[in-house]
Each structure stands twice: as C-alpha cells, then as structure tokens.
Amino acid sequence: MSLLQVRDVSKTYGSGRAAVAALDGVTFSVETGSMLAILGPSGSGKTTLLSIIAGLLQPSSGEIVIDGDPIHLRSSRTAAAYRREKIGLVFQDYHLIPYLSAVENLLLMPRLAGRVSAEHREKARGLLGEFGLEKRAKHMPSELSGGERQRVAIARALMNDPEIMLVDEPTANLDTERGTQVVTMLGEHVRGRAMTCLMVTHDGRMAEGADRILRLIDGRVAESL
Amino acid sequence: MLALSEILHSKLKFALIALAIGLIVALTMTLSAMSEGLVTGMTGAKGNLDADAVVFQGDTYLNLERSLLTAEEVERVRAADGVAEAYGVGHIFISVDAPAKAFDTRAFGLEGDFEQLPIVEGTGGMPTDGEAIVDETARADGIEVGDTLALTPIDRELTVIGFTENRRYVMAPVFYVNLKTYEDLRVASMFGAMAETTDAELPSATHVTDAVDGSVSVVAVKLEPGVTVDDLAQTLGGEFDVVTPDEAALAGNGMPVMVLAVNGIQVVSFVIGALVIGVFFYITTLHKTGQIAAVKALGASNAFVYRQLLAQILVLVTLGALIGTGLALGAGAGMPSTMAFDPRLDRWAVTLGLVYLMAFVGSLFSLRSILRIDPATALDHAEH
Numbered sequence: 001m002s003l004l005q006v007r008d009v010s011k012t013y014g015s016g017r018a019a020v021a022a023l024d025g026v027t028f029s030v031e032t033g034s035m036l037a038i039l040g041p042s043g044s045g046k047t048t049l050l051s052i053i054a055g056l057l058q059p060s061s062g063e064i065v066i067d068g069d070p071i072h073l074r075s076s077r078t079a080a081a082y083r084r085e086k087i088g089l090v091f092q093d094y095h096l097i098p099y100l101s102a103v104e105n106l107l108l109m110p111r112l113a114g115r116v117s118a119e120h121r122e123k124a125r126g127l128l129g130e131f132g133l134e135k136r137a138k139h140m141p142s143e144l145s146g147g148e149r150q151r152v153a154i155a156r157a158l159m160n161d162p163e164i165m166l167v168d169e170p171t172a173n174l175d176t177e178r179g180t181q182v183v184t185m186l187g188e189h190v191r192g193r194a195m196t197c198l199m200v201t202h203d204g205r206m207a208e209g210a211d212r213i214l215r216l217i218d219g220r221v222a223e224s225l
Numbered sequence: 226m227l228a229l230s231e232i233l234h235s236k237l238k239f240a241l242i243a244l245a246i247g248l249i250v251a252l253t254m255t256l257s258a259m260s261e262g263l264v265t266g267m268t269g270a271k272g273n274l275d276a277d278a279v280v281f282q283g284d285t286y287l288n289l290e291r292s293l294l295t296a297e298e299v300e301r302v303r304a305a306d307g308v309a310e311a312y313g314v315g316h317i318f319i320s321v322d323a324p325a326k327a328f329d330t331r332a333f334g335l336e337g338d339f340e341q342l343p344i345v346e347g348t349g350g351m352p353t354d355g356e357a358i359v360d361e362t363a364r365a366d367g368i369e370v371g372d373t374l375a376l377t378p379i380d381r382e383l384t385v386i387g388f389t390e391n392r393r394y395v396m397a398p399v400f401y402v403n404l405k406t407y408e409d410l411r412v413a414s415m416f417g418a419m420a421e422t423t424d425a426e427l428p429s430a431t432h433v434t435d436a437v438d439g440s441v442s443v444v445a446v447k448l449e450p451g452v453t454v455d456d457l458a459q460t461l462g463g464e465f466d467v468v469t470p471d472e473a474a475l476a477g478n479g480m481p482v483m484v485l486a487v488n489g490i491q492v493v494s495f496v497i498g499a500l501v502i503g504v505f506f507y508i509t510t511l512h513k514t515g516q517i518a519a520v521k522a523l524g525a526s527n528a529f530v531y532r533q534l535l536a537q538i539l540v541l542v543t544l545g546a547l548i549g550t551g552l553a554l555g556a557g558a559g560m561p562s563t564m565a566f567d568p569r570l571d572r573w574a575v576t577l578g579l580v581y582l583m584a585f586v587g588s589l590f591s592l593r594s595i596l597r598i599d600p601a602t603a604l605d606h607a608e609h
Binding site: 047050051054056057077080081082083084085087089091092095097098099100104108109111112113140168 | 227230231233234235515516519520521522523524525526529599600601603604605
C-alpha cells in the first residue's frame with residue numbers, strides 16, 4: 001500500500017519572466033516500510049520536493065497525500081502539528097540545538113509536543129544506545145564529531161515514532177566511510193520499524209543503500225529505479 | 226525549559242545582557258528617585274501637610290509666599306460647613322547663620338498638629354517660643370540638635386530641638402516653629418531691629434504687631450467625612466482658593482514647568498530603555514534565526530518559540546531588576562543627604578513594572594521576527 005503519493009507536483013519560484021520552475025509535474029509513490037533515495041545534482045529540485053512533502057512549502061500545483069491526508073491543503077499551523085506527530089526530519093546541517101546535550105536534543109521532540117516523561121527519557125537513552133552513542137548522551141553537540149552529530153539528528157527524528165522520515169543529504173558533511181555507516185544504520189532502523197523514508201542525496205553511492213532510487217534532473221523525474 | 230538551558234549554556238553572554246538591563250533599570254530608578262527627590266525637595270513641606278485641603282488667599286495663584294489670611298479669615302475657614310479641624314500655617318523667609326555656612330530658608334509657623342512631623346532625632350511635639358524642629362538636611366550645614374542659631378539680620382535666635390524628614394521647601398530645610406514665634410519673626414523681618422533702636426518708632430511696630438496677630442499664610446483643613454475640596458471651595462466663595470496639599474505642592478515656584486520637565490526626563494528614559502531592551506532581544510532572536518527555523522521545521526509552533534523567548538526575558542529582566550535595584554540603592558547611599566534623591570518604593574515598583582512592560586513590548590519586535598522566520602530555510606542550502 002502506498003503511504004505517500006506525490007501527484008503531478010510543480011513548484012515555481014518568482015513570476016513572469018523571472019519565474020524559475022524548481023519542480024515540474026513530479027509524480028511518484030512510496031510504499032510503507034521502504035526507503036526511497038531522491039538522487040540528483042545541485043539545483044535539480046530535491047530539497048524543494050522534500051520541503052513540500054514536509055509541509056514547509058506549498059506546491060504551485062499538484063497534490064501530496066500521506067495516508068489519505070492531503071498535506072498540501074494544510075495551514076502552516078496544522079502542518080507544524082503534522083510534522084511534529086508524523087514526520088521525522090533530518091537536516092544536512094544536523095541543526096542540533098547547541099545548548100542541549102545529545103539526550104536533551106532527542107527530548108526536544110516530546111517537549112515540542114507538550115511534556116517530557118520518564119518514558120521519553122528512557123526511550124531517548126535507548127535510541128542513543130542503538131546508534132552507539134550511549135556514552136555521548138550528556139555531551140554537547142560541539143563535543144561530538146560530524147558522524148556522531150548526524151546520528152544524534154537521526155535518533156532525534158525517530159523519537160516521535162514518525163510514519164515518514166525525510167532525510168536531507170545525510171552524508172554531505174561526512175567522509176565516505178562514515179557516510180556509508182550512517183546510511184546503513186538509517187536503512188536498518190527504517191526497515192526495522194516499518195516506516196517510510198525519503199532520503200535526498202547527490203551521491204549515487206549513498207543512494208544504493210535505498211530500496212528505490214528516483215533521479216531528478218531540472219525538476220523532473222528523469223528515472224525511477 | 227529551553228530558555229533556561231540556553232541561559233545556563235551561555236552564562237557570560239546572558240550575564241552581560243542581564244547587566245545591561247540592570248544598568249537600564251538602575252538608570253530609570255535613579256532618575257525616578259532624583260526626580261522624586263527634586264519634587265520632594267521643592268515641595269515636601271507643602272505636600273506633606275497633614276490636611277485634606279489647603280486654603281489660600283484668593284487670587285494669589287496658590288502662591289504660599291504671597292498668600293495672607295487675617296485672623297478673622299482663619300476663623301471663617303475654621304467655622305465653615307464641612308470643616309472638621311483647621312490650623313493656620315505661616316510662611317516667612319529667614320537667613321540662618323549656621324556653623325558650616327549661612328543660608329536662606331523658610332520658617333513655617335504651625336498653629337498646631339506638630340505631631341505630623343516625623344521626628345528622626347531629638348524631641349517632637351509643639352516647640353516653645355524660640356524653638357524649632359528642622360528638616361534633617363540642615364545637618365549638612367553643620368546644624369545639630371541643641372544648637373541655638375542666629376537669624377540675620379533680624380537679631381533673633383532659634384534653638385533646634387529635633388530633626389524631621391522630607392520637609393524641605395525650594396530645596397532648603399524648613400524650620401517649624403509655633404505660631405507665636407512665627408509672628409515674632411514676621412514682625413522682626415518687617416522692621417528689623419528698628420523697634421528696639423528708636424523710641425519714636427515703637428508705636429508703629431506695636432501697630433503692625435497687632436495687625437499680624439493671628440494672621441497666617443494659609444489654613445490647613447481636615448474635612449468632615451463625605452465633604453470634598455470642591456464643596457469647601459464653594460462654601461468659602463471666591464475670596465479663597467481651596468486645593469489639595471498635592472495641588473498646593475505643585476503650584477508656584479515654577480513647579481508646573483519643573484514637573485513637566487521631570488516627567489519628560491522619566492518618559493524619555495523609559496522610552497530609550499524600552500528600545501534598548503527590545504533591541505537586545507531582537508538581536509538575540511536574529512542571531513538564532515537558523516536555529517528557530519530548524520525548531521519550527523521540526524514542528525514547533527510560533528507560540529512555543531515565543532514562550533521560550535518570554536521565559537528568557539522574564540529570567541533576564543528579573544536578574545536585571547535585582548542588579549538595577551542594587552545599583553540604584555548603592556548610588557543613593559553614596560549621595561550626599563542634600564542631593565535630590567528620594568527612592569520611593571511605590572515609584573520603584575511602578576518602575577519595575579514598567580521595565581517588565583518595556584521588555585514585553587520589546588519582545589513584540591522579536592515576535593514579529595519569529596513569525597517571519599520561514600521553517601523551510603532550515604532545509605535551504607542553495608538547493609532548489
């Protein structure tokens with residue numbers, strides 16, 4: 001069953017002669033429990049697509065339907081609630097809160113939802129353990145390596161048991177070995193939890209870790225493998 | 226709480242912000258105390274009269290120096306409907322040959338109610354003839370309780386029996402004397418030593434003394450319950466001007482203009498304080514644009530982000546208020562007693578309330594910025 005359906009989505013920045021088409025009639029779907037890599041060069045529209053699926057941007061036309069829910073029709077307020085409850089977002093630059101320790105960064109997610117319980121703390125420590133970071137739980141982001149930060153960011157995205165993980169260039173700031181480790185870990189967690197994952201990358205080697213690859217060029221789906 | 230975590234993580238940065246807020250609080254509090262001190266110094270003796278109303282001679286524009294009520298007029302006021310108690314208050318210029326230096330000031334003759342003077346040293350109650358209770362700022366001129374001071378050029382003396390507080394007039398310490406002493410000083414001021422030098426002039430002096438007997442500058446009135454100042458003014462008619470002690474205090478000696486200037490200084494300090502505090506938090510918010518975008522992208526509402534900012538403002542302004550109050554008290558303690566500095570707790574409470582309000586208003590600049598931060602920028606890295 002398709003959890004995520006992207007139907008004929010286009011996005012144009014600007015208007016008139018200055019208009020730039022970032023996405024042009026993109027259509028695809030993703031099954032529950034699978035990992036899709038969106039591969040493409042810089043400027044191909046990967047991040048715009050991710051932003052639209054996350055409800056951060058409105059498409060100029062087309063539909064985004066997640067589990068029967070038309071996300072593109074949501075207001076910014078309900079889109080925020082949707083991200084908080086259903087989406088796990090991982091940024092290229094990690095965006096860990098610099099004044100919170102690794103475990104506190106994970107606890108940010110339940111904090112955004114209203115309250116942090118003992119169960120949340122236990123879960124956060126468990127997740128850090130799964131990513132090999134149990135001894136780094138109390139370390140601040142500035143005390144972690146790039147790979148560790150990225151793993152904390154992924155663990156944070158898993159804290160709210162999301163239906164969909166949206167991962168933006170997770171290996172862009174890592175060397176090949178660490179990048180491969182991170183993608184492998186991500187794949188294991190996604191499949192182990194039966195969730196859906198969209199990973200944006202410009203690195204074909206990293207995309208090979210996914211179940212499917214969608215190649216974007218100039219805002220269009222050039223290839224679906 | 227994210228706000229507290231951030232403060233604890235960047236202690237130096239936030240300590241400096243709290244210090245800056247503290248300096249603003251200290252500035253506004255000090256200006257408030259100095260403004261209040263200036264007003265108290267100019268008018269304390271009038272404004273603190275124990276009365277509901279002060280009755281002036283009509284058409285003297287509430288000018289204590291010009292108002293003059295005869296004994297008969299005092300009795301008319303005392304007998305008026307709605308008057309529970311009344312006592313005359315006389316005003317006279319005097320020059321005091323104090324140990325440190327001679328200075329010009331005023332003597333207030335009170336017909337009664339000396340209990341209204343808070344005694345900070347010496348004895349209170351009604352002074353006998355030739356005695357005075359003096360505002361404590363006279364200490365700065367070397368005056369002590371028990372001193373007998375020569376008044377020039379009228380060849381009279383006053384013995385200080387006690388010090389009171391907040392009873393200055395036109396920035397000089399007031400000498401409170403009984404009405405008989407006041408009358409004596411008044412006659413002496415009018416004639417100097419003339420009456421004692423030439424026999425031929427004695428009848429004139431006696432005549433004047435008789436005329437002065439029982440006359441005062443104003444009458445302080447306590448009203449019966451339910452009677453207003455306007456009621457009394459209507460009862461007494463146009464020959465008298467009737468106002469509250471506060472209105473009396475703020476009249477004459479250029480007070481309306483001075484109060485306007487003092488209020489202007491305070492308003493300007495508040496406005497600048499509001500802008501500075503607002504700008505502090507605005508800059509702090511601007512520095513965190515990327516972080517706020519990321520938190521919003523993760524699902525934080527604008528309300529959540531704004532609550533963190535408000536919590537941070539609350540903590541920092543409270544720290545700033547404590548620092549500022551301490552600095553203002555320290556500044557006050559280091560000032561000479563004659564300095565216009567009157568730290569009134571109610572005014573400072575209002576000042577602190579306004580500082581919190583300023584911070585809140587300032588936070589609205591940041592709220593505008595928070596609302597405008599696009600969470601999509603958290604994913605933006607020159608990629609479309």
